[in-house]
Amino acid sequence: MAKVLYITAHPHDESQSFSMATGKAFIDAYKEHNSSDEVVHIDLYKENIPHIDADVFSGWGKLQSGSELSSHEQEKVNRLAELSEQFVSADKYVFVTPMWNFSFPPVMKAYLDSVAVAGKSFKYTAEGPVGLLTDKKALHIQARGGIYSEGPAADMEMGHRYIGIMMNFFGVPSLDGIFVEGHNAMPDKAQEIKEKGIAEAKKLAQTF
Secondary structure, three states: OOEEEEEEOOOOOOOOOHHHHHHHHHHHHHHHHOOOOEEEEEEOOOOOOOOOOHHHHHHHHHHHHOOOOOHHHHHHHHHHHHHHHHHHHOOEEEEEEEOEOOEOOHHHHHHHHHHOOEOOOEEEEOOEEEEOOOOOEEEEEEEEOOOOOOOHHHHHOOHHHHHHHHHHHHOOOOEEEEEEEOOOOOHHHHHHHHHHHHHHHHHHHOOO
16 A cells, blocks of 8 residues: 655646646546555645744753753744655655646645755765655646646746756655646637646556
């Protein structure tokens, strides 16, 4: 049995969001073909995802020195530890985001920061950092209102590339991608674009 983290970063649900509609199609099909697997939905807009702030740095420092943490420090440090433990315990990751301002919503960056923990998702060596999650696999489902898979705009897309860099840093061997794009640029084809993305998602779910 595998554990899948279904990580969504959108304030809207599948009725309004192309990325969420595609993500739901994928995860529903995945469950159908992998009924014994555990799927955990992490809705980043509803979860407590602490930012790495002064409280967190202070709390980490106190843990190393053995000093007592304040209640705010303890709460944030504990939550970050929970998130990182949950992440490393999973076997597969499915990230669902829109492309906002060439990247993804800020809460996704906060989440990736929370799971980038030395000794858990990677380690430092004399040759540099080495990823520890070498037996995992990942998928990013992203909706893009314009066309960013080709042409000059391709260099402007940073969300999928960033997730790819982080997965590589963690040692995850590969990152698949499903991109639903062009529906804002071509509103007359929006439904067709959505249906194509959903079909691709359902097909990939059978082998992911």
